[in-house]
Amino acid sequence: MNEGYLPTRQEIPGQYKWRLEDIYPGDDAWDQDYRKALDLAARAELFKGRLGSSARTLLEAFQLQEQLEALNEKIYTYARMRRDEDNTNSVYQALTDRADSLSARVQASVSFYVPEILAVPDETLKQFLQEEPGLVPYRFMLEELVRQKPHILSAEEEQIIARAEEVTQASANIFRMINNADLTFDPVRDERGREVELTHGRYLQFMESGDRRLRRDAFASLYSSYCRLQNTLAATLGASVKKDVFYARIRKYPSALKASLFADNVSVEVYDNLIRTVRENLEPFYRYMRLRKKLLGLDKLHMYDIYNPVVQDIDWKIPYQEGVNVVRDGLVPLGDAYVETMVRGINSGWVDVYENKGKTSGAYSWGPYGTHPYVLLNYQDNLNNVFTLAHEMGHAMHSYYSFKTQPYVYAHYKIFTAEVASTVNESLLMQYLLQTVKDRGKKIYLLNHYLEQFRGTVYRQTMFAEFEKVIHERVEAGEALTPELLCRIYHGLNVDYYGPDVMVDSDVDMEWARIPHFYNAFYVYKYATGFSAATALTRRITEEGGSAVARYIGFLHQGGSDYPLNLLDSAGVDMTTPQPVQECLAVFARLVAELESLTL
Known part of the structure; x- marks a missing residue:
């Protein structure tokens, strides 16, 4: 599927299309x-x-x-x-x-x-x-x-709240329009010196560029645009936080954080444990930043230097069928039944593989109760897409087992547990590749890829979670969220989390203004807890074997039949304690040491 043009739907061979006729x-x-x-x-x-x-x-x-x-x-x-x-x-x-x-x-x-x-x-x-x-x-x-x-509340009060929802969602809607429709950025010059428009989509691409001048220019262009709207954006975020506090108080919760966690029956201690444990394990992250600075050959590591790969791109093409085989081999620890079911599903119409004109971008796993799950891909022949396949098949197998076992009312699982199954698959695949790949360049590439997942999903999301907690507590104490206060809080967190080897440029103080998740408060911590739980489960599966696998497969069967913490406990991780997060960060520290041994 590399003909150099985007095929129509009709031009995609049938074996690479999902079979919606099963619905x-x-x-x-x-x-x-x-x-x-x-x-x-x-x-x-x-x-x-x-x-x-x-x-x-x-x-x-x-x-x-x-x-x-x-x-x-x-x-x-x-x-x-x-x-x-x-x-x-x-x-x-x-x-x-x-x-x-x-x-x-x-x-x-x-x-x-x-x-x-x-x-x-x-x-x-x-x-x-x-x-x-x-x-x-x-x-x-x-x-x-x-x-x-x-x-x-009473039926009349609930009706009033329901009717007010359109108004109370205004802050999120206004932010969405500012961020996606009205905000523009100054153009930058790309690696070849051509003037190009900076967009949200291109920003990350430029941040991953090997051209440091381009990274710096894109960074400055993006945040200067947000800075020009700092008063409006602070008012918008402030209104969203006030909405959260209003709903918590009217529904008789002690805090907005408690109100948000209540739906999953999660205690505030779980949230606080995450932040405290990550803060207690910042030294390995500082060590990773120091290593990044050395590998990039920089005297100073700026905030625009933390996304680009520490190794040059390697030529590692993995066609789809080979990718399926790699995923199959990587998931062998989950047992024959799991692997055979997954491969049979892949080969019998679960997966829509290649991009075509008009097809929805990205990837997802979905499917209705009573049939099998489906996976949408836009597969390209590279390592990232192999991990995407493993990730989405983790969701698919979770749904397969849950749909097979649970009545409809409990067949769907909550976000708190959803990312566990997908991340376990990715972790097992990464572990397999690190053990079997002999090429030094590829191994460095894998380690960098894995460490970046920890950085983005555990450290960064926990920093976001702490920022949300602080700004809600400020509003609950009667303070106003001015641009100056938001920037000061956000700057301090970046200094704490990234450590002494990273220059926390003042531009990044405005990053709070571009994070859409902040308008869905106290959500991002689930990324960090899910990744931590999955990493801890992967360790148990590989070290304990059959008993840990049985507990984990049992967890997949349970769907949403209990509260998330109880379901994870049955799988073998107790998220009410700091232990799973501690185990996760211990893996991160070992990976940093391994990357050091290969590169220094």
Whole structure:
């Protein structure tokens, strides 16, 4: 697939396309289910005002809800995935629009379920569970609703909050428009001296360039643009933080952080443990920065010098089928059943491999309950794409086992655990490659790649998490988030995290202004905890073998049937303690030492 031009969808050979016919044999079957879903939505509304009348009625309502939502998911994913094959296809643009409308209709038809169930006395719900064996599978869901009860307001108040959502999301929407539509950057000269436009997409590409002048110019251009809007952007972020504090207080949480963690039943100690443990292990990171400075031959390491590879690009072409074989061999520690199922899926229509005109960019794993998972790729013949394949197949296998074992209500897992399965696959693959690759240049390249994952996912995301915690605490204490205060906090964190060998340029003080995750508060810590849990699990799998593998595969089977921390504990990592994060950072320290031994 390297002909030098982008093929049409029809020009992609069939063996490299996913088989969406496993969901629906054709659009007519999709349309039949669409009409069926509308009928089920109308039937669901007939339960309004009756959910607390009897155990049998509640069971029938739950069963209908599951049937409706599973069918809606099937309808929606088919339409979207067909559109993702070629976004210019008007047939599937229309199907996706219809699927969006159906989803809104379905959501509205069951919107009364939660408030009605919460109005049922706890003792009555317990009695229902004793009376009706069919309700037993819904016990965890009901217990979770009861747990949320102290933070649910009256029906009238909830309606007001729901209607206010469009207004309270304004800060995120305004930021999105500023960042993606209105903000422009001064042009820069590329490696060949040509004047080129700087965009968000090109910025990272320039930061990875071997031309230091280009990196410096792109860095200065980007942040000077944010600096010109510092007052507006500080007001926008400040409004978003105030929104978080408002919702926490109105729902009777002690803090915005506590309110955010409550959904996953995660304690503040888990969040604080992450920050404290990473801070206690900054010395290996400082050591990595010192090594980077030496390998790049620099007297001073600036913030625009921390993204470019420490080794020159190597010619390491890995065609797709070879990539599949490498992933297969790397995941052997997970056992024959796992590997055979994964390879069989790859070879039987789970994966859409190559880019074509109109195809959605990037990569993802998706698929409706009741069928097998799917993976969208835009495969290029390089190492990064092999890791992407391993990553997305980790998600796919998680879904495969979860869908196979769990009822619909528990088949989908939360973000807190989602990245664990994908990162375990990547970690095992990296471990395999480091053990089998003999070429020194390739080994250095692998180590640099892996260390950058630690830097970006553990150290950087934890710094972001600490910044979020600090600015929310400032607002809760009555302070205003001025540009000067935000820059001062952000500068101090960069100095702390990057250490004495990195010049923390004043330009980067404005980086807080370009991070979209800050408008979805207290989310980024999950990247760091997920990576830490996966690294610790990889160590157990390789050191303990069968027993650790059995626990891990069991974890994949459990989907969302328990709280994330309980699920991870069953896999063998206790995230309520600092131990998994400590283990993860110990691996990082060993990798730094290994890179030193190969390069110094």
